[in-house]
Amino acid sequence: MTGIGSTGSGSPLRVALIGYGLAGSVFHAPLIAATEGLTLDTVVTSNPERQAQARAEFGDGLRFAASADDLWARADELDLVVIASPNKTHVALATAALKAGLPVVVDKPIAGTAAEARELAALADERGLLLSVFQNRRWDNDFRTLQKLVADGELGDVWRFESRFERWRPQPKGGWRESGDPEEIGGLLYDLGSHVVDQALVLFGPARTVYAESDVRRPGAEADDDTFIAITHEGGVRSHLYVSATTAQLGPRFRALGSAAGYVKYGLDPQEAALRDGKRPATEDSWGEELECMWGRVGSGESPLTGGGNPVKTLPGDYPAYYAAVAEALRGTGDNPVSAYEAAAALDVLEAARRSARDGVTVVV
Secondary structure, eight states: OOOTTOOOSSSOEEEEEEOOSHIIIIIIHHHHHTSTTEEEEEEEOOOHHHHHHHHHHHOTTOEEESSTHHHHTTGGGOSEEEEOSOGGGHHHHHHHHHHTTOOEEEESOSOSSHHHHHHHHHHHHHHTOOEEEEOGGGGOHHHHHHHHHHHTTTTOSEEEEEEEEEOBOOSOOOSGGGOOOGGGOOSTTTTHHHHHHHHHHHHHOOEEEEEEEEEOOSTTOOSOOEEEEEEEETTSOEEEEEEESBOSSOOOSEEEEESSOEEEEOSOOSHHHHHHTTOOGGGOTTTTOOOGGGOEEEESSSOGGGTOSEEEOOOOOOTHHHHHHHHHHHTTSSOOSSBHHHHHHHHHHHHHHHHHHHHTOOEEO
């Protein structure tokens, strides 16, 4: 078993993955397998079809467990547990893993409340174990590009930031992600909202106030499917964040407006689509890169849709960097890429947004 910085640079770190649905099969398993110094040892799923799918990609040496409890009995054979199961299970599973002496990665959202996230963080600190949150969209190509533009001062002082994660899905797909049961922690606020809020806080710092509007638009839908969040950051930047499944015409993914220039970027990072199509970082020379026609533009006074501003090459997306950083943190040669305390700060905003939308008020965070 490994704590923070307690593992040498010898054998690969053995990873157990809990859950092999969308998150586990599309994101976590391929990225773990692609990371030098990590090996996918065990997948927790009792579904025979998912077992066959995992074995076909990762080989006959892959082990399976019917339940997470099977892992705790052999915790000394593992170095990291990754939790990619439904949201409502995250807290209980992370708590059990930490108490078994195992470092943990949890898919977002780490918990339903900021208080629960901080309790988990305190437990990890008490045990001297890594607890990290999979906020993969910090490594999106557009976010990496905007982050560099802001850091280099290309936009001047940023005054307003718009971020949209919009889809056109007029028919609900069903399942726990769209359930109206509060225990499921479903809906777009906690799904896509976890990403856009985290990105805004990374870019522009802590939130001071939050205002939100949240609706259930589609017939038969149970959870929010069209939500807007306005954050006023302590530094004065205003972030306007949109997450929606009901957008018939998609807006720009990012629009950042500053005292010197603005940046406008359309389209989504290509990594999720590549992973869904079975492409893997280790076999793709141009992983995370996008076509020049998709690059964003920086300028002032003119619309990028009519050729205004200058095209800016989009930095490659780099989801593999997350697990590479986790491996370094476990070996004591790097920092936790996304701490539970950072995730708790984002949950503070999500909870404030839920209250704001319910009560029609602006909430001080």
